[in-house]
Amino acid sequence: MNNLKYQITRHSVQRDRILELLRSTDRHPTADWLYDKLKSDFPRLSLGTIYRNLAILHEQGLIRKISFGSAFDRFEARVDHHYHLVCEECGRIMDLAIPFDEELNKKANASAGTFQVRHHRLEFYGLCENCRSQKDK
Amino acid sequence: MNNLKYQITRHSVQRDRILELLRSTDRHPTADWLYDKLKSDFPRLSLGTIYRNLAILHEQGLIRKISFGSAFDRFEARVDHHYHLVCEECGRIMDLAIPFDEELNKKANASAGTFQVRHHRLEFYGLCENCRSQKDK
DNA sequence: GTCCGTGCAAAAGCTTTGCAGCCTT
DNA sequence: AAGGCTGCAAAGCTTTTGCACGGAC
Numbered sequence: 001m002n003n004l005k006y007q008i009t010r011h012s013v014q015r016d017r018i019l020e021l022l023r024s025t026d027r028h029p030t031a032d033w034l035y036d037k038l039k040s041d042f043p044r045l046s047l048g049t050i051y052r053n054l055a056i057l058h059e060q061g062l063i064r065k066i067s068f069g070s071a072f073d074r075f076e077a078r079v080d081h082h083y084h085l086v087c088e089e090c091g092r093i094m095d096l097a098i099p100f101d102e103e104l105n106k107k108a109n110a111s112a113g114t115f116q117v118r119h120h121r122l123e124f125y126g127l128c129e130n131c132r133s134q135k136d137k
Numbered sequence: 138m139n140n141l142k143y144q145i146t147r148h149s150v151q152r153d154r155i156l157e158l159l160r161s162t163d164r165h166p167t168a169d170w171l172y173d174k175l176k177s178d179f180p181r182l183s184l185g186t187i188y189r190n191l192a193i194l195h196e197q198g199l200i201r202k203i204s205f206g207s208a209f210d211r212f213e214a215r216v217d218h219h220y221h222l223v224c225e226e227c228g229r230i231m232d233l234a235i236p237f238d239e240e241l242n243k244k245a246n247a248s249a250g251t252f253q254v255r256h257h258r259l260e261f262y263g264l265c266e267n268c269r270s271q272k273d274k
Numbered sequence: 275g276t277c278c279g280t281g282c283a284a285a286a287g288c289t290t291t292g293c294a295g296c297c298t299t
Numbered sequence: 300a301a302g303g304c305t306g307c308a309a310a311g312c313t314t315t316t317g318c319a320c321g322g323a324c
Binding site for chain 2: 302303304305306307308
Binding site: 124 | 163167224231232248250
């Protein structure tokens with residue numbers, strides 16, 4: 001049983017360069033930035049290749065992915081600060097009852113140098129009850 | 138000086154219903170879910186209206202928005218667990234030096250009921266040095 | 275010679291926006 | 300009457316995917 005989407009066996013210069021680039025910077029680049037940087041070396045490079053290789057590298061645990069932006073925003077009417085539980089299986093989101101920790105901002109600020117921390121966002125990921133019992137079957 | 142994009146003055150039944158719906162549920166809906174729910178009451182409703190009103194409600198502080206998904210993913214070669222600083226002005230992302238807190242998962246689990254917490258994601262938002270000095274001018 | 279990886283282009287998926295007409299004030 | 304709000308449709312953006320070709324092994 002193997003759920004990997006990409007089963008790479010071959011070597012790819014492009015993939016090497018993407019990983020190398022990521023390892024050489026602390027900018028947490030977007031796919032597009034990588035594309036721009038590598039375009040001069042591979043004039044016929046395509047964004048599809050970037051994305052495919054990022055997915056492969058990610059699958060291999062060689063890189064991490066941080067999602068931002070707004071593909072699939074969720075909304076809620078509760079406007080006080082609180083944290084969420086997110087089910088990785090079904091996408092369900094629940095509010096979590098632990099108190100909001102303002103102290104976290106101070107702790108972060110203490111290590112953030114000249115960066116000025118104003119707030120934070122914390123989410124917990126795992127399995128909701130439903131999906132857990134599904135998996136037990 | 139007013140930077141608000143939406144300056145609402147008028148009343149809208151659709152907006153009322155969106156807020157009412159959000160207040161009546163704990164599902165943290167997507168725009169599409171709201172659209173589906175309201176479609177029967179407003180047969181000619183459009184998703185554009187949903188999005189516009191969500192933006193207005195958000196601007197008024199009546200609702201919160203949680204972004205997930207992948208519009209603008211960022212990648213990094215550092216694969217150990219760590220936290221990030223995100224500049225709200227320029228979008229720059231930096232690694233934060235505070236230790237990764239595995240205890241957080243346990244704390245969350247203790248309040249999560251039947252939800253099984255496996256990991257978490259924590260980001261700090263604020264202003265980087267550059268953008269801070271820009272603002273002082 | 276296989277068949278994986280690439281480039282290219284089209285498609286997909288969510289969100290935004292232009293526009294004309296309607297509705298609130 | 301003024302102009303914000305709506306529905307509709309098109310556009311915008313990032314990411315994904317189908318396909319044929321070229322390259323790795």
